[in-house]
Amino acid sequence: xxxxxxxxxxxxxxxxxxxxxxxxxxxxxxxxxxxxxxxxxxxxxxxxxxxxxxxxxxxxxxxxxxxxxxxxxxxxxxxxxxxxxxxxxxxxxxxxxxxxxxxxxxxxxxxxxxxxxxxxxxxxxxxxxxxxxxxxxxxxxxxxxxxxxxxxxxxxxxxxxxxxxxxxxxxxxxxxxxxxxxxxxxxxxxxxxxxxxxxxxxxxxxxxxxxxxxxxxxxxxxxxxxxxxxxxxxxxxxxxxxxxxxxxxxxxxxxxxxxxxxxxxxxxxxxxxxxxxxxxxxxxxx
Numbered sequence: 373x374x375x376x377x378x379x380x381x382x383x384x385x386x387x388x389x390x391x392x393x394x395x396x397x398x399x400x401x402x403x404x405x406x407x408x409x410x411x412x413x414x415x416x417x418x419x420x421x422x423x424x425x426x427x428x429x430x431x432x433x434x435x436x437x438x439x440x441x442x443x444x445x446x447x448x449x450x451x452x453x454x455x456x457x458x459x460x461x462x463x464x465x466x467x468x469x470x471x472x473x474x475x476x477x478x479x480x481x482x483x484x485x486x487x488x489x490x491x492x493x494x495x496x497x498x499x500x501x502x503x504x505x506x507x508x509x510x511x512x513x514x515x516x517x518x519x520x521x522x523x524x525x526x527x528x529x530x531x532x533x534x535x536x537x538x539x540x541x542x543x544x545x546x547x548x549x550x551x552x553x554x555x556x557x558x559x560x561x562x563x564x565x566x567x568x569x570x571x572x573x574x575x576x577x578x579x580x581x582x583x584x585x586x587x588x589x590x591x592x593x594x595x596x597x598x599x600x601x602x603x604x605x606x607x608x609x610x611x612x613x614x615x616x617x618x619x620x621x622x623x624x625x626x627x628x629x630x631x632x633x634x635x636x637x638x639x640x641x642x643x644x645x646x647x648x649x650x651x652x653x654x655x656x657x658x
Contacts, residue, residue, distance in 0.1 A: 414630060417629070465585050479540045528594070538576060539573065590608060
């Protein structure tokens with residue numbers, strides 16, 4: 373017969389409790405490890421090129437040098453690149469929210485011939501790497517006359533299978549009673565979707581918006597193929613011009629990357645709660 377020791381108690385007879393969750397003891401060091409690259413990027417952006425290129429590398433700047441930021445912000449094309457990235461990302465986010473909601477609602481609530489087959493084919497496209505579809509996409513954009521324009525970056529990103537799938541999964545978790553009541557009052561499916569379903573789907577919509585913005589904003593491979601003229605460069609593509617064949621101004625590269633990361637980081641921080649809530653809810657039903 374084993375005897376279990378009683379839980380530790382305070383002098384007043386109450387159980388001793390930590391002021392934080394025990395999981396924090398594990399998660400805090402892990403969070404620090406994942407934050408190290410971001411901290412190093414921020415510190416390097418205020419170093420001189422000599423400090424960045426020194427071996428062994430300097431772990432802390434000897435002083436705050438803003439030469440990299442002045443070089444980036446003083447580049448005449450940088451505002452144009454930032455605007456191009458913003459246009460492409462905002463249009464991609466808006467179109468994925470609209471078309472993803474329409475497609476996801478159709479798969480979640482409407483029963484039509486071949487719906488399961490179409491859903492399976494759509495999900496199968498998520499397993500196809502971009503390298504296999506790159507050449508066909510380029511040929512289609514060339515036939516449409518969109519190469520070397522922002523349209524070549526926008527059209528392939530108008531809707532993604534992930535947006536349709538995530539919204540479909542979230543719509544399945546919503547009760548049907550509100551929709552059925554609206555139908556009895558004479559609402560069409562589109563009015564039910566936009567007036568009832570979407571207002572209840574803000575966590576899923578926030579997740580789609582953040583992930584689409586993140587993917588589009590950070591994309592380099594496709595702009596590198598589809599864009600040739602520097603006036604149409606996105607921010608990621610423009611930053612590559614700071615790296616030369618024989619000399620690279622690393623302080624400018626680091627400063628440019630800090631400016632590039634900030635919009636994505638802010639968007640994720642503002643939508644973090646909705647992001648977690650959406651991932652939790654969208655896995656309830658299949």
